[in-house]
Amino acid sequence: MNFLFRQVREKVLGLALRVIGLALLAYFSISAADAADHAIAMHGDPLYPPDFKHFSYVNPNAPKGGSIVFGATGSFDSLNPFIVRGTAAIGLREHVFESLLARGYDEPFTLYGLLAEKVELPDDRSSITFTLNPSARFSDGMPVTVDDVIYSLETLRDKGRPNYKTYYSKVSKIEALGPRKIRLSFEAGGDREIPLILGLMPIIPKHVYEKRDFSAAGFETPVGSGPYVVEKVEPGSSITYRRNPDYWGASLPVNVGQHNIDRLTYEYFRDANASFEAFKSGIYHARPEDDPGRWTTGYDFPALRDGRVRKATFKSGMPSGMYALVFNTRKPIFADRRVREALILVFNFAWVNKNLYYGTYVRTQSFFDNSELGSHGRPASSRERELLAPFPGAVTPDIMAHGWQAPKGDPSGQDRENRAHAVALLREGGYEIRHGVMTDKKTGRSLKFEILVATPAEERLALTYSRMVKRIGVEAIVRNVDPSQYQERRNTYQYDTIFNSWFSSLSPGNEQSFYWGSEAADVPGTRNYMGVKDPAVDAMIAAMLEARTREDFTAAVRAMDRVLMSGAYMIPLFHQPDQWVALWQKVKTPEKISLYGYRSSTWWVE
Known part of the structure; x- marks a missing residue:
């Protein structure tokens, strides 16, 4: 009897355990599915x-329809954007x-x-x-x-x-x-x-x-899943996109209020002046502007005066990025940081901004100005100091205390104090003035370098700076070369100094290794144009990529910013405080813009 009871009990217990097991399996399966997120x-x-x-930042009730033309400069010879x-x-x-x-x-x-x-x-x-x-x-x-x-x-x-x-x-x-x-x-x-x-x-x-040669440029019609299809192409001159009425994703939350315009055309013009004249006459309808002179004085034409065109200013929460005159530290002349610091001091932004740019620009003092990631105006946090502790001397005391502070300059152009400081730094670096020329005491060679430029705007700024350094006995030769030669020399680091812009986002990541990483310094074609090789920079990039919280991430980015600014690898120049866009009145924009600024995909037309 006991034996029979035990058999029954074991069968019941086994069945119960199997039921519980299946229930647990179902529970954990449901939990795993729930882990999938939107x-x-x-x-x-x-x-x-x-x-x-x-x-x-969208208008969910934006009307659909109409057409808009955008302007572009240059040309194109391919419909494959991936190669x-x-x-x-x-x-x-x-x-x-x-x-x-x-x-x-x-x-x-x-x-x-x-x-x-x-x-x-x-x-x-x-x-x-x-x-x-x-x-x-x-x-x-x-x-x-x-x-x-x-x-x-x-x-x-x-x-x-x-x-x-x-x-x-x-x-x-x-x-x-x-x-x-x-x-x-x-x-x-x-x-x-x-x-x-x-x-x-x-x-x-x-x-x-799979039926095409993916690596070949050409004009085969692209096929994708997006809201538009290519309707018409005039090779090198224009491309028109038509909104797909059967677009599968139109009602998704990420698309509501976007892709409102039926036809988008990009018209290409040979240069900025031709493009501007076309905008004034209504050939295209939206023009982002980056020329302060044109923005300040050029928008005085009939369509703007009678209200058919309006100027719009949008404030963005994006970092400013860095536009700078870059020192190639691979060159012996720029190996000494004191030389680089002296050349930074001589750049008189106050005079440049007033006389060349109508006072519209703001001096850039961090790679991430205008955002929480920038170090300018902020003391280093305890977390930053912890990250930087293994690298004593990588950050100067001043930059550790409040970030890099740009020399104030003098709008009159005199700027005697900064020039005197620059001369003193060069003396510490082994130079002296002989017959009005800054000269290396040991070799007797004059201090001179070349500024490589490829555009009229760069040439004008370079010539202005050349006159500034001449006042302390330094010779800066401005060399204007054609675009293909410029790109080749830039890719192979065959220059003394160049102008360059680095875009910055609110979530910098892997690209920072291409910008400043030690390994990138010796690889042709990276964006480490100054030739930075600093273990402190490498460590801050690593900390940034490994960060799990926004606080740790922000600390790593600010610490990297401080190391780079302490290295005096470039002359930080300036940036626009706002986004400037001119629009024909038929183009409408939402009341609120995104953290990243305006998004043309949210616009509509009357």
Whole structure:
């Protein structure tokens, strides 16, 4: 009897355990599915919840229809924006090709569902899993599949631009988990930005491009999943996009209030002057302006006076970036920081801004001015000091205390105090003035260098600076070369100084290694134009990429900013305080703009 009871009890217990096990399995399966989210953020949580209706910087009720023409300068000879060969027409990546996720421009770096309706990201970011939206379609009606994602990754990695190879080569494993689900795993190394970079990967249709020579430039009609299709091309002169009435994603929250205009045309002009004259006559309807003289005095024409054109100023929360005259520290003349500091002191921004730029510019004093990431005007935090502790001397005491402070200058042009300070620094660096010429005491060679320029605007500024350094006995020779020679010398670092602009975002990442990393200093074609080789910079970039919180990330970026500014690698110049745009009155814009500034995709026309 006891034996029989034990058998029954064991069977009941076994059945109960199996039921509990199945319940637990179902629970954890549901939990795993719930882990898939509508968005991912580089740091912190997404701003918008899963049930959001639209971004805050759009007009959800914007009317559809009409047409708009934009202006462009130069020419184009390709409809493939993903390869090095040829010059692609403007707008292809934005209007025709979509990515798995879409960027939200109200926050530093957050991506929301687009071609992928859900995304799964483990805490260690060793992989990312995308679940495709079942409605996603290319413009030819074919569905977007996992095979298209795999084909896009492999094709862009192997045949696309170098940056695609750099990023996508970090994918160590591709797993198709079903017709709509794919997991991408990454090499070990702690690069927490790579999953988001994969989220922004453009998706191209395998059934179309596997039949083409992807590496060839040309005018074969592009096929993508985006809101527009190419309607008309005049090679080198213009391209027109038509809004796709069957666009699959029009009602998605990331698209509500956007892509409102039926036809977008980009007209190309030979230069800025021809382009401006075309805008004045109404050939195109929206003109971002970057010429302070033109913005201040040039917009006095009939259409503006009678109200058909308006000037709009937009404030952005974006970092200023850095426009600078760069010292090539690979050259012996610039090896001594005191020489570089002296040449920085001589640049009189106050006079330049007043006499060349109508007082419209603001002096740049950080690589991330105008944002929380900049070090200017801020004392180093305890976290910054902790990061910098292994590198004593990498940051000067003044910059540690309050960031880099630009020399004040003198609007009258006298600027005697800064010149005297510059001469004193050069004396410390082994120079003296002989017969009015700054001369190396040991070699007897005069202190002179070349400023390589490629545009009239650069040449004017370079000649102005050349006259400034001449007042302390330094010779700066301005060399204007044709664009092809300029690009070749720039790529191979065959220059003393050049002008360059570095774009900055609210979420700097891997690109910083190409800008300032030690390994990039000796590789042709990077953007480390000054030749920085500093372990402190490398360490700050690493800390930035490994940061898990916004606080740690901000500290790492500010610390990197302080190290770079302490190195005196360039003369920081200036930036526009606002975005300047001139618009014909038929072009309407939302009341609120994004953190990144205006977005033309949110405009509509009457």
